[in-house]
Amino acid sequence: xxxxSHMNDVATALLDDRNARLGYNRPxxxxxxxxxxxxxxxxxxxxxxxxxxxxxxxxxxIGGLALYVALAAxxxxxxxxxxxxxxxxxxxxxxxxxxxxxxxxxxLKWVLYLRWLKVPIGxxxxxxxxxxxxxxxxxxxxxxxxxxxxxVKRVSGTPVMVTAPAVMAERLTDGLAMLLLAxxxxxxxxxxxxxxxxxIVLAVVLAGIFIAGRRALALRLIGLAEGLPLxxxxxxxxHAFYESAQTLLSGRPLVIAVGIGLVSWACEGLAYFVVLxxxxxxxxxxxxxxxxxxxxxxxxVGAVVATPxxxxxxxxALVTLAMRVLHLGLAxxxxxxxxxxLATLWFGVALGLLCVLRWGWMLEAGxxxxxxxxxxxxxxxxxxx
Numbered sequence: 001x002x003x004x005s006h007m008n009d010v011a012t013a014l015l016d017d018r019n020a021r022l023g024y025n026r027p028x029x030x031x032x033x034x035x036x037x038x039x040x041x042x043x044x045x046x047x048x049x050x051x052x053x054x055x056x057x058x059x060x061x062i063g064g065l066a067l068y069v070a071l072a073a074x075x076x077x078x079x080x081x082x083x084x085x086x087x088x089x090x091x092x093x094x095x096x097x098x099x100x101x102x103x104x105x106x107x108l109k110w111v112l113y114l115r116w117l118k119v120p121i122g123x124x125x126x127x128x129x130x131x132x133x134x135x136x137x138x139x140x141x142x143x144x145x146x147x148x149x150x151x152v153k154r155v156s157g158t159p160v161m162v163t164a165p166a167v168m169a170e171r172l173t174d175g176l177a178m179l180l181l182a183x184x185x186x187x188x189x190x191x192x193x194x195x196x197x198x199x200i201v202l203a204v205v206l207a208g209i210f211i212a213g214r215r216a217l218a219l220r221l222i223g224l225a226e227g228l229p230l231x232x233x234x235x236x237x238x239h240a241f242y243e244s245a246q247t248l249l250s251g252r253p254l255v256i257a258v259g260i261g262l263v264s265w266a267c268e269g270l271a272y273f274v275v276l277x278x279x280x281x282x283x284x285x286x287x288x289x290x291x292x293x294x295x296x297x298x299x300x301v302g303a304v305v306a307t308p309x310x311x312x313x314x315x316x317a318l319v320t321l322a323m324r325v326l327h328l329g330l331a332x333x334x335x336x337x338x339x340x341x342l343a344t345l346w347f348g349v350a351l352g353l354l355c356v357l358r359w360g361w362m363l364e365a366g367x368x369x370x371x372x373x374x375x376x377x378x379x380x381x382x383x384x385x
Contacts, residue, residue: 079331087278087335095343098271103348105264106130106170109257113166114152116253121156128359129155134352137345138308145170151362165245169257172249175303176205177261178296181269209249269295272340276322279332279339287326294321295340309345 110130111123133148149163211217247253269292273281281287298317302310318337322328328336 074330074334076331079329080334083279083331083335084339087339091274091278092343095271095274095339096347098267098274099344099347101267102264102271102344103134103351105260105267106174109170109173109260110148110166112253112256113169113248114163116247117158117163117166119152119156119158119163121152121158125155126152128355128362131355132352132359132362134348135356136352138349154362165248168245169248171303172205172209173254173257173261174265175300176209177258178265178300179205180258180262181265182293182296182300209254265296265299266292268344269293271343272318272336275336275339275343276326276328279328279336281326281328281332281336290325294318294325297321309349314345315341 107127107130111126114121114126129148129151132151133145136145136147145167146160146164148167149160152158152163153160248257270288272295273288273291276287276291277283281291295318298314298321299310301317302312302314305313307313315337318340319330319333322333322336323330
């Protein structure tokens with residue numbers, strides 16, 4: 001027996017013993033090497049990756065500013081200024097509080113995901129990583145949020161391939177929750193184009209969840225991918241990815257995550273309703289339902305467009321649907337879109353930047369923060385697994 005074979009047998013035995021003690025009937029993770037892109041990279045590589053993300057963030061912020069200048073210039077600027085001047089700004093704390101409920105729900109889901117994946121990390125570090133990841137919404141399709149998995153690896157040593165499905169599951173369950181919230185509106189407020197988009201996205205999300213929940217089917221598809229000429233050498237690493245994805249997208253974790261998403265995104269929809277009230281929309285249940293519908297569908301459209309933070313797609317859908325569904329004028333619809341995005345997207349980015357300023361040392365090259373409790377963590381209180 002070679003040394004490599006012996007070491008693999010020892011590693012397998014230790015993994016089997018760990019899972020037996022935790023009550024698993026089968027190993028949660030396949031004992032394979034993670035792909036080169038997600039192995040413990042050098043400090044230089046990590047620093048270069050973070051530099052690229054910072055440049056992308058800066059250009060996305062500049063693009064967002066240019067977009068809002070163009071949106072404001074579209075139509076009569078004086079009318080938009082009048083609507084914003086008349087807006088009851090004393091209502092903004094309520095709008096931001098509803099947005100914070102959304103962020104709190106998403107943080108809870110992130111912590112639960114790490115617990116369900118048996119990642120040895122305290123709730124304090126998990127919250128810090130989540131906070132810094134909020135800046136990464138300004139990346140196409142929010143792909144930069146994979147930075148959270150890189151930071152989790154630094155803290156706990158858990159491979160990125162194991163925790164990356166948590167980022168994916170966040171997006172899938174958020175999308176499913178928003179589509180469920182919008183389902184009623186798809187029929188009360190008929191918009192054929194939006195209805196088709198929502199149904200297509202819903203079908204894709206449900207198909208992904210269905211495949212993740214069918215182990216034999218998923219492993220068969222991964223096996224087929226291994227035989228393909230271009231992706232075959234990467235496909236074998238999908239086994240570890242799938243084990244984590246199946247844990248999060250089936251049974252109790254899926255129900256809990258979607259339930260949290262329903263509450264979280266309903267609160268952001270209600271935040272948009274408060275903004276609509278401030279620009280002159282009626283104060284009734286129909287408007288509240290329409291607000292949740294419009295905000296949910298517009299966010300899905302922004303995700304489909306896959307621009308940084310959904311820029312352009314989300315704002316355009318908010319303006320268009322507010323005019324068609326609630327019969328608002330162009331200036332009030334634009335004002336509502338700008339204020340809603342200020343209180344949701346850009347408020348979250350600002351909170352993320354504050355987290356980076358406070359705990360940015362976790363992003364520095366060569367910094368490994370595992371092995372000792374972080375400041376503010378109580379090992380007896382924080383549940384680690």
